[in-house]
Amino acid sequence: MSVRLKLRDIAFFERPVQFARPFRFGAITINATPQLFVRAEIEVEGRGTAVGASAELLVPKWFDKRPELSPAQTVDELRRSLEIARGLYLARTGFQTAFDLHASCIGAQIATCAKENIPGLAAAYGPAEIDKAILDALLRAIGTSFFEGMAANIAGIDARLSPDLSERDIRTFLAGRVPLARVAIRHTVGLDDVVEGEGGIADPRENTGARFFKLKLSGDPAADAARLARIGKQLDTLGRDYKVTLDANEQYADLAALQALMDGLNRDAALRPIAARLLYVEQPMPRDITRRTPLGALGTRGFIIDEADDSYDAFPAARALGYRGISSKSCKGLYKSIINATRVAKWSAQGEAFFITGEDLTCQAGLAVQQDLALGAFIGVTHAERNGHHYVDGFGETPIAEAQAFAAAHPDLYADARRGIRLSIHDGDLLTGSLHCAGFASSVHPDWSALRPLAQPRSQEQLA
Numbered sequence: 001m002s003v004r005l006k007l008r009d010i011a012f013f014e015r016p017v018q019f020a021r022p023f024r025f026g027a028i029t030i031n032a033t034p035q036l037f038v039r040a041e042i043e044v045e046g047r048g049t050a051v052g053a054s055a056e057l058l059v060p061k062w063f064d065k066r067p068e069l070s071p072a073q074t075v076d077e078l079r080r081s082l083e084i085a086r087g088l089y090l091a092r093t094g095f096q097t098a099f100d101l102h103a104s105c106i107g108a109q110i111a112t113c114a115k116e117n118i119p120g121l122a123a124a125y126g127p128a129e130i131d132k133a134i135l136d137a138l139l140r141a142i143g144t145s146f147f148e149g150m151a152a153n154i155a156g157i158d159a160r161l162s163p164d165l166s167e168r169d170i171r172t173f174l175a176g177r178v179p180l181a182r183v184a185i186r187h188t189v190g191l192d193d194v195v196e197g198e199g200g201i202a203d204p205r206e207n208t209g210a211r212f213f214k215l216k217l218s219g220d221p222a223a224d225a226a227r228l229a230r231i232g233k234q235l236d237t238l239g240r241d242y243k244v245t246l247d248a249n250e251q252y253a254d255l256a257a258l259q260a261l262m263d264g265l266n267r268d269a270a271l272r273p274i275a276a277r278l279l280y281v282e283q284p285m286p287r288d289i290t291r292r293t294p295l296g297a298l299g300t301r302g303f304i305i306d307e308a309d310d311s312y313d314a315f316p317a318a319r320a321l322g323y324r325g326i327s328s329k330s331c332k333g334l335y336k337s338i339i340n341a342t343r344v345a346k347w348s349a350q351g352e353a354f355f356i357t358g359e360d361l362t363c364q365a366g367l368a369v370q371q372d373l374a375l376g377a378f379i380g381v382t383h384a385e386r387n388g389h390h391y392v393d394g395f396g397e398t399p400i401a402e403a404q405a406f407a408a409a410h411p412d413l414y415a416d417a418r419r420g421i422r423l424s425i426h427d428g429d430l431l432t433g434s435l436h437c438a439g440f441a442s443s444v445h446p447d448w449s450a451l452r453p454l455a456q457p458r459s460q461e462q463l464a
Contacts, residue, residue, distance in 0.1 A: 001152035001153060001154055002097045002099075002153055002154060002155065002156030003044060003045065003047075003097065003138060003141075003142060003154055003156075004044075004045040004095040004096055004097055004100075005042045005043065005044045005045065005095065005096070005097070005098060005101075005134070005137075005138055005141075006042065006043045006045075006093070006094065006095050006096075007040065007041075007042055007089055007090060007092065007101065007134065008041045008042060008043055008049065009039075009040070009041040009090075010038065010039070010040050010041075010086045010089060010090060010130060010133070011038070011039045011040075011453075012036065012037070012038055012039075012082055012086070012453065012454035013036070013037040013038075013039070013446075013448065013451035013452060013453060013454060014034040014035060014036055014037065014058070014451065014452060014453075014454050014455065015034065015035050015037065015397060015398070015450075015451055015452070016032065016034055016035075016397055017032060017033055017034065017035045017057065017364060017392060017396045017397065018031070018032045018392075018393075018396060018397065019031050019032055019391050019392055020391060020392055020393040021193075021390075021391055022190075022192050023190045023192070023391045024190050024191040024192040024216070025062075025190060025191065025216050025247070025249050026061070026062075026065065026219075026249035026250065026251050027061070027065070027067075027251070028060065028061040028071060029192065030059070030060065030391075033057055033058055033059055033060060033075065034057070034058045034075070034455075035055060035056070035057050035058070035364055035368070035396075036055060036056050036057070036058050036078075036082070036129060036454065037053065037054070037055045037367075037446050037448075037451055038053060038054045038055070038082075038129045038130060038132070038133040039051060039052075039053055039133065039445075039448060040052045040053070040054075040130060040133035040134050040136075040137055041137065042134060042137045042138065042141070044137075044138060044141040044142070045095050047141045047142065048141065049141075050137040050138070050140045050141035051137055051140070051445070052132075052133040052134055052135065052136030052137025052138070052139075052140060052439070052440065053133050053136055053367060053442075053445045053446060054129050054130075054132035054133040054136065054330075054367065054368075054371060054440070055364070055366065055367040055368040055371075055446065056125075056128075056129055056330065056331050056362045056363070056368050057362040057363070057364060057368070058075045058078050058079070059075075059078075059331075059362050060072070060074045060075050061074050062074075062249075062307070063077065063078060063119070063121045063122035063125060063307075064077055064118070064119050064121070064122050065249075065250060065286075065307075072458070074122070076457040076458055077118050077122045077457075078122055078125050078126075079454060079455065079456070079457040080113075080116065080118060080457045081109075081113060081118060081122050081123050081124075081125045081126035082125070082126040082129065082130075082454065083126070083457070084109060084112050084113060084116075084123075084126060085105065085109050085126030085127045085130055086126070086130065088105040088108050088109055088112070089101060089105055089127075089130055092104060092105065097155060097156030098131070098134050098135055098138055098154075098155040098156065099155045099156045099157045099158065099335060100156060101131075101134065102127060102131050102335055103158075103160055103161055105127060106124070106127055106161070109123055109124070109126065109127055110123050110124070110311075119310065120310035120311055121287075121307060121309075121310040121332070123310075124310065124332060124333055124336075125331055125332075127333065128330065128331055128332060128333040128334070129331070131333065131334060131335065132330060132334060132371055132440060135149075135155060135334070135440050136371075136439050136440035136442070138154060138155070139154070139438060139439050139440055140438055140439045142154065142438075143438050144438060145435070145436045145437055145438060145439075145441075146371075146374050146375075146378065146435070146439070146440050146441050147177070147179045147374070147377075147378055147435075147436060148436075150174060150177070150338070150378055151174055151175055151177050152174075152175075153170075153171060153174050153175075155335070157170055157174070157335060157338060157339075158170065161312040161335075161339070162312050162313075162339045162342075162343075164316055164343070165339065165342055165343065165346065169342055169346055170338075170339070170342055173338075173341065173342040173345050173346075174338070177378055177379070177380075179374075179377045179378050179432060179436075180376075180377040180380065180381075180382065180432060181377075181431065181432055181433065182426070182429040182430065182431055182432065183358070183373060183376055183377055183381065183382065183383065183384055183429060183430050183432065184210075184211060184212055184382060184383035184384075184428055184429050184430075185208070185210050185212065185383070185384065185386040185425055185428060185429065185430060186210065186212035186213065186214045186245065186358075186383050186384055186385045186386065187201075187206075187207045187208070187210035187212065187213050187214065187386070187390065188213075188214045188216070188385055188386075188390065188391075189201055189213060189214065189215050189216060189231065190216050190391075191216045191218055194206075195227070195230050195231055195234060196230065196234060200234060201213070201231055201234045201235065202234040202235065202237050202238055206390070207238075208425045208428070209425060209427055209428040210242075210425075210428050211240060211241065211242050211243065211383075211428045212242065212243050212244070212245070212383045212428075213231075213235065213242060213243075213244045213245075214244070214245050214246075214247055214282075214359075214385050215228065215231060215244055215245070215246050215247070215274075216247055216248075216249065217246055217247065217248040217249075217251060217252070217261075217284075218248075218251055219248060219251025219252050219253065219257065221257055221260035221261040221264065224261055225261065225264040225265075225268065225270075225271060228246075228265075228271055228274045229268070229270040229271055229274075231274065232270070232271065232272070232273030232274045233273070235273060235274075236273050242277060243277050243278075243279050243383075244274055244277050244278055244279065245278070245279050245280055245281070245282060245357075246278065246280075246281045246282065247281075247282040247283065247306075247359075248281070248282065248283060248284040248285075249283060249307070250283055250284075250285060250286040250287060250290075250307055251284075252284040252285050253285070253286075253289075254285065254289060254293070255285070255293055255295075255296075255298070258284045258285060258298065259298065261284075262281075262298055262301060265278065265301075278301070278302075279302065280301075280302040280303060280304050280324070280325055280355075280357070281301060281302065281303050281304070282303075282304050282306050282327065282357070282359065283304070283305055283306040283307050283308060283327075284303065287305075287307050287308040287310070290305060290308040290318070290321075291308060291317065291321075293321065294321045294322055295321060295322030295323065296322065298322070299322030299323070299324065302324050302325065302355075303322070303323050303324065303325070304323060304324065304325035304326055304327060304355075304357055305318045305323055305325075305326055305327070306326075306327040306329075306359060309326055309327065309332060309336075309340075310332075312336060312339060314326075315340050315343055316343070319347070319354070324353065324354050324355060325344075325354060325355040325356060325357055326340050326344075326356055326357070327356070327357050327358070327359040328340070328341070328356050328357065328358055328359070328375060328376060328379060328381060329358075329359055329360060329362070329372070330360070330362075330363070330368070330371055330372040330375055331362045334375055337356070337375055337379060338379060340356055341356050341379035341380065344356050356379060356380070356381060357381060357384075358372070358376040358381035358383065358384025358385060359384070359385045360372050360384060360385050360386060360388065363386070363388045364388045364392055364395075364396065365388065365392070365394060365395045365396075365398075365403075365406070365414070365421075365422070365423055366395060366398065366402075366403070366406050366442075366446070367442050367445070367446060368388075369386070369388055369423070370410065370413065370435060370441040370442050371440050371441045371442070372384075373430060373432060373435065373441065374432065374435045374440070374441035377432045377435070386423070386430070388423075393419075393420070394417075394419065394420040394421055394422040394423075395420065395421055395422075398446075399447055399450045400420075401447065402446060402447040402450065403420070403421045404421065405444045406421070406442075406444055407421045409434065409437075409442070409443035409444045410434040410435070410442075410443065411434065412424065412426075412431040412433050412434050413430065413431065413434060413435075
């Protein structure tokens with residue numbers, strides 16, 4: 001049921017986002033960062049024109065963690081990635097499917113960004129955001145939901161970027177999807193977050209009934225073990241079953257340091273509450289070391305790649321090194337998430353257990369969280385990191401009328417908590433019912449008049 005379209009325009013906007021509390025992961029602490037908004041206008045063959053939108057934070061020092069770069073420089077890399085992608089996409093002037101457009105541009109995008117010293121993960125950001133906006137417009141033009149449209153492969157996803165899969169693998173996976181009605185939140189505990197007492201991990205006002213927790217690691221095995229022991233004590237006071245994941249954000253220097261942490265989890269009684277409930281460990285080592293280091297016996301614990309997922313062949317390569325899973329993030333590309341979820345289904349059917357997870361550092365209330373939630377619900381992610389509602393004060397600096405419009409259109413996802421409209425969590429879960437609407441998981445768009453144009457990337461001299 002793939003439908004052809006012609007791209008007519010792409011516009012970028014941004015809005016400042018001030019964090020309600022500092023968020024420290026890896027070597028950086030974030031207190032504020034802009035949120036990107038994309039507006040795409042398309043012409044659908046035989047259906048007229050339509051406008052679509054997407055949104056995502058411009059997060060510093062995640063897509064590119066090189067120490068010689070400032071946080072501002074890494075944000076400007078993302079702005080440049082968007083500009084390069086816009087030029088490549090608009091140069092394609094004929095009618096084609098949404099996936100044709102993506103597949104015909106992604107190679108040139110990576111190559112052009114590489115010439116400007118922009119790594120693959122940051123290079124993919126531009127196409128990822130444009131693709132979501134185009135898909136939103138396409139679904140609106142056809143008058144169908146993300147779930148129905150993707151099951152029918154409205155975007156025309158094929159295997160040209162994933163030769164390890166067949167066209168039949170992809171079609172079978174898409175057609176068989178039954179979207180989840182509920183997705184559990186996974187509550188993130190940043191490295192600067194309070195552990196004990198009021199405002200701590202066991203405070204119900206903070207964890208909002210979560211049964212899953214994502215615990216950030218610093219890369220120091222002894223310090224991480226001590227902190228995990230403290231967290232485990234607090235989680236054991238919740239009075240309910242819980243599961244945890246660990247995320248090192250590339251901070252473990254090598255396999256020896258990682259082995260030291262895992263030895264502690266295996267042997268230290270103080271870490272038993274964490275070790276007994278550990279689901280997986282996310283991206284422990286730097287992406288370049290990850291790509292050349294087999295996990296060996298460590299692989300039995302369940303490791304996934306995240307920052308090392310910068311290409312369509314990253315997951316098969318990681319599998320060969322002992323990794324069992326991979327993260328899905330809208331900011332890395334929805335088509336890649338679907339391809340990787342197809343791989344999980346195919347590989348697991350062959351007798352080994354593989355999995356795909358939901359990690360959403362860049363999602364905020366409104367368009368961004370809804371689109372990522374829908375993607376996860378479609379591919380079968382049963383619990384997802386939802387730190388956006390925790391670190392930002394509701395809709396942040398979004399105009400009240402815009403926040404109210406989202407709440408009115410999606411009453412199962414938002415509620416007025418007397419401190420403004422916030423994400424509504426039901427016994428630790430988010431509901432997906434209202435995401436079954438025409439378009440990519442949203443009945444409304446941002447107030448374009450309240451946004452400012454995307455800032456121009458600054459030169460190295462200006463940043464200095």
